[in-house]
Amino acid sequence: MTLRLKPHVSLTDTETGMVVLDEDSGRYFELNQPAATALRALLDGADPAHAAALLAGDRPDLIERATTDLRHFLQQLTDTGIAADTGVTAASDTCGTTAGTALRTAKAWRKGSR
Structure with missing residues (x-):
């Protein structure tokens, strides 16, 4: 999976x-x-499983939660129009979960919304 941001998005x-x-x-x-x-x-080209492993760090007990959080995060990227639709949603189905404290996606994504 290669995540691509839409052209009108800057980081x-x-x-x-x-x-x-x-x-x-x-x-x-x-x-x-x-x-x-x-x-x-x-x-940078990491697949969702690798990104979830990065978030879980040296806590294998958090990988399931890290994967779930990452799946929601990927969905938010597409739902908000930040990421290209191609492949992101389907690829997110292959990831597990991210550490609960690692991603507070709903809060983080909504905080700056107008």
């Missing part, structure tokens, strides 16, 4: 993670550090 790293800007709508989304790490890994 900026911050001290606490990353800001994703939809230049067409002016909406922005603030990601915490774990979400930013997952997004960077996916954009």
Whole structure:
């Protein structure tokens, strides 16, 4: 799976993670550090299972939750129009779960919404 952001999306790293800007709508989304790490890994070509493993770190007991969180995160990327539809939703079905404390996707993605 190769995650692709839509052309009107820009990323900026911050001290606490990353800001994703939809230049067409002016909406922005603030990601915490774990979400930013997952997004960077996916954009660099990592598959969802690898990105979930990065989030779980040395805690194999968290891999299932990391995979579930990552699946939701990928869905949010497509639902908000940030990521291209091609392959993202289908590929997200192959991932497991991410650490619960690693991704607070709903909160992180909604925090910057206008």
